[in-house]
Amino acid sequence: MGSSPSKFSIDLKQLAPGFQQRRFSGRDVGFDAFIWRGAQPGPVLLLNGATHGDEYEGPTLLRQWAEHWRPKNLRGTVVMVPVLNEGAFYAGLRSNPADDVNLARAFPGDSRGSVTQRLAHLFDTQLLAQVTHYVDLHSAGRAYELLPWTGFITHEKSINRAQRSMAACFDAFWCWDGPFLPGRTLSAAHARKIAAIYVECRGTGDVDSRDLRNLDRGLRHLLASLEIIPTKRSAKLRAQVQRTTKDADEAHLQIHHPAPHDGLFVPAAKVGAQVRRGQVLGTVHALDKIGTTKVRAERSGRIVMWRIQRSVRQGDALCTLAPI
Numbered sequence: 420m421g422s423s424p425s426k427f428s429i430d431l432k433q434l435a436p437g438f439q440q441r442r443f444s445g446r447d448v449g450f451d452a453f454i455w456r457g458a459q460p461g462p463v464l465l466l467n468g469a470t471h472g473d474e475y476e477g478p479t480l481l482r483q484w485a486e487h488w489r490p491k492n493l494r495g496t497v498v499m500v501p502v503l504n505e506g507a508f509y510a511g512l513r514s515n516p517a518d519d520v521n522l523a524r525a526f527p528g529d530s531r532g533s534v535t536q537r538l539a540h541l542f543d544t545q546l547l548a549q550v551t552h553y554v555d556l557h558s559a560g561r562a563y564e565l566l567p568w569t570g571f572i573t574h575e576k577s578i579n580r581a582q583r584s585m586a587a588c589f590d591a592f593w594c595w596d597g598p599f600l601p602g603r604t605l606s607a608a609h610a611r612k613i614a615a616i617y618v619e620c621r622g623t624g625d626v627d628s629r630d631l632r633n634l635d636r637g638l639r640h641l642l643a644s645l646e647i648i649p650t651k652r653s654a655k656l657r658a659q660v661q662r663t664t665k666d667a668d669e670a671h672l673q674i675h676h677p678a679p680h681d682g683l684f685v686p687a688a689k690v691g692a693q694v695r696r697g698q699v700l701g702t703v704h705a706l707d708k709i710g711t712t713k714v715r716a717e718r719s720g721r722i723v724m725w726r727i728q729r730s731v732r733q734g735d736a737l738c739t740l741a742p743i
């Protein structure tokens with residue numbers, strides 16, 4: 420009598436202990452995963468980078484770990500996907516130009532949909548469905564800079580507790596948690612009751628060495644906190660600035676301070692600055708006429724995301740403020 424066939428094309432439970440590389444693939448979509456399987460049972464932790472193709476901190480960190488990390492006495496399983504959205508990554512863009520669908524709005528995806536919808540479906544049903552803990556590594560991308568944070572979608576009590584403790588491991592980042600928004604990787608994790616967090620790095624199309632160090636420190640803390648790697652004593656974590664919001668729009672980054680029209684954005688502030696409601700954040704200059712339009716702060720708070728690409732189209736978000 421054999422065991423019943425797995426619903427997964429790559430069943431993590433059936434992999435031999437040790438380090439290995441596997442490719443998850445569906446119709447014209449796929450991604451490479453590096454997998455560490457412990458001899459002891461334990462949590463199944465998944466991390467990925469490049470959900471958006473112009474964010475390089477996650478891919479850089481996860482590639483470093485894949486090259487060098489060969490642990491002994493691992494408990495459970497760790498899966499790292501340095502680049503989830505290959506089409507967007509090779510184009511150097513947030514979304515895959517083949518369908519221009521934002522992967523972070525496409526979940527849970529559709530096996531018969533566009534290329535990005537098929538990728539979301541593959542990731543959700545073939546990999547996310549097998550894990551207990553999930554970290555999605557993002558950043559501001561090429562056009563923005565942000566004040567690095569971690570965060571999660573608030574859930575029921577026990578999952579919130581697990582998410583809070585995962586986020587606390589990334590102790591160089593401030594923490595922002597809020598209500599459910601549809602379509603995200605974390606929305607899919609939410610539906611599956613998987614403890615899941617984002618970590619958001621600075622962006623600007625580059626990789627800041629401070630971010631890489633802080634990510635690395637956070638990942639080590641997380642592996643110890645989940646007892647995937649043995650530790651002698653619990654780590655001393657720095658206290659985090661924390662903000663929990665019930666307003667789904669607060670952390671919806673694409674809707675705040677939209678450019679009033681196409682043109683050239685001339686900033687009058689920078690990321691990290693405290694500003695007052697009504698303060699001028701910058702001006703937008705239309706290309707075809709003299710005169711400028713001022714962009715004023717919607718509320719008082721700290722600039723946590725900031726437009727650095729100076730060409731703007733009407734509606735492009737210029738700034739996000741958080742009350743921290």
Ligand SMILES: [Zn+2]
Nearest residue numbers: 471474557558
């Ligand atoms: Zn992103």
